[in-house]
Amino acid sequence: MNINDNEITFIICNRGGDKLFYCIDKINDLYPYSKFIVVNQDDDLPFMRGQLFNIGVKFSTTKYICLIDNDIFFNDYIDLISLYDKSNVGMLQPFDSLQQVTIKNNEIIYNEINKIIEGAKGGITFMTKENFIDCNGFSNLMVGWGFEDNEFYIRNKYKHGYIRTSNVCNHITHKRRVNTNQKNTALNKEYVHNRSIIKDTLDG
DSSP states (O other): OOGGGGGEEEEEEESSOTTHHHHHHHHHHHOTTSEEEEEEOOSSSOOOHHHHHHHHHHHOOSSEEEEEOTTEEESSOOOHHHHHHHHTSSEEEOOSEEEEEEEETTEEEEEEEEEOOTTOOOSEEEEEHHHHHHTTSSOSSOOSSSSHHHHHHHHHHHHTOEEEOOOEEEEEOOOOOOOOOHHHHHHHHHHHHHHHHOTTOOOO
16 A cells, blocks of 8 residues: 555446446555546446546546446555556556456455457556546547547557556456447447547547
8 A cells, every 4th residue: 555546546437337336445445545436327328438437537636547447456456656657658557467256245256367468458547647638538439338448549559658567457257238239339440440540630
């Protein structure tokens, strides 16, 4: 634990996450000086994950922000601020593997460990609020869940750099809600492809 963690806000976007408060409690055990913002989508429209993060960042007041999914928590304490500052990049993902777990009677049951492939950019993202704003946040043109992390990664890679570090975090296994359709996914994928060619388009 580090008193400087009071400069971190954990921003969580949520829709129906039944383990949301479990994850918050686990993170708070390791980062008791930090702050939390939960942005909830309470409808049956496509899950607008990137836009929810954009809203959460607007309400954050700390230097550093940690964008984290509602089904992930840390295995051990990671000095996120020191790790980020030493990396000299704009965007840090402080893990390279996800320990798949299930929660039964409030106890953790450990399953397999999945190594993160290069194309996967989600889960946990740590950066300064200043850099998030400089990249103009997540795109507001992408509808539904899927590929918003890839597009956000491109923004940061071009402007400030990106790094993933070697740590293991826990991911609670659950059934995925159907919240987008193939048309939305295809359009998002096409948008990301175009963004990799046109580097100065930063809607958000």
